[in-house]
Amino acid sequence: GNSVTQMEGPVTLSEEAFLTINCTYTATGYPSLFWYVQYPGEGLQLLLKATKADDKGSNKGFEATYRKETTSFHLEKGSVQVSDSAVYFCARNYGGATNKLIFGTGTLLAVQP
Amino acid sequence: EAQVTQNPRYLITVTGKKLTVTCSQNMNHEYMSWYRQDPGLGLRQIYYSMNVEVTDKGDVPEGYKVSRKEKRNFPLILESPSPNQTSLYFCASQGAGAGNTEAFFGQGTRLTVV
Numbered sequence: 136g137n138s139v140t141q142m143e144g145p146v147t148l149s150e151e152a153f154l155t156i157n158c159t160y161t162a163t164g165y166p167s168l169f170w171y172v173q174y175p176g177e178g179l180q181l182l183l184k185a186t187k188a189d190d191k192g193s194n195k196g197f198e199a200t201y202r203k204e205t206t207s208f209h210l211e212k213g214s215v216q217v218s219d220s221a222v223y224f225c226a227r228n229y230g231g232a233t234n235k236l237i238f239g240t241g242t243l244l245a246v247q248p
Numbered sequence: 249e250a251q252v253t254q255n256p257r258y259l260i261t262v263t264g265k266k267l268t269v270t271c272s273q274n275m276n277h278e279y280m281s282w283y284r285q286d287p288g289l290g291l292r293q294i295y296y297s298m299n300v301e302v303t304d305k306g307d308v309p310e311g312y313k314v315s316r317k318e319k320r321n322f323p324l325i326l327e328s329p330s331p332n333q334t335s336l337y338f339c340a341s342q343g344a345g346a347g348n349t350e351a352f353f354g355q356g357t358r359l360t361v362v
Contacts, residue, residue, distance in 0.1 A: 139290075171351075176355075177355055177356075178252070178338055178353035178354050178355045178356050179291075179338065179340075179351075179353045180352075180353065181350045181351065184350070224290065224291070234279045234281075234296075234298075234342045234344075234349065234351075235281070235293055235296060235306070236291075236293075236340075236351060238283075238290040238291040238292075239290055240288055240289060240290040241290050
């Protein structure tokens with residue numbers, strides 16, 4: 136099938152802690168993979184993406200590597216800040232011509248000072 | 249500034265009273281879609297449109313209608329809203345591409361049906 140599974144939240148960390156949010160996907164081919172972030176009261180915005188195996192997406196100190204062997208795209212950041220508190224969504228594209236995105240259920244990250 | 253604008257941001261309505269949520273984008277994008285966000289379920293696609301006058305069902309289309317008469321606008325219509333349509337709705341637009349293009353989202357419409 137086509138699905139995205141990400142770790143349940145909430146994830147609560149202290150400032151400057153290391154962050155990992157796990158994401159795995161199922162697909163028959165090689166989809167493009169994305170992480171979107173939703174800050175409180177806002178819509179989703181693209182954080183980073185990777186379009187082929189072994190690509191690493193990075194932005195604002197966040198990184199994720201497209202691992203086809205483990206069908207994973209885990210999000211990491213070495214030192215989180217309070218301002219990183221948000222909901223993070225892993226997503227893959229559906230394929231074909233639709234541009235449709237398939238989202239995980241979202242992981243709430245709360246960073247405490 | 250690249251934008252997807254939804255209106256209204258908040259709406260409380262009664263069962264059966266028709267409503268429309270508007271969505272407009274200024275990026276000349278071909279692809280537009282509507283999602284609903286529910287706790288524990290993430291975002292699920294309701295309808296999408298690949299261009300003017302081309303629309304198709306997403307994963308949860310029941311109870312919704314859409315139209316795409318102009319490239320920039322993609323309204324979501326609830327002909328007879330029911331309480332199970334209480335949700336947070338997002339409109340999104342993307343340029344044409346191979347499925348790896350960034351989706352731009354509106355700020356969301358929180359709908360409550362009583």
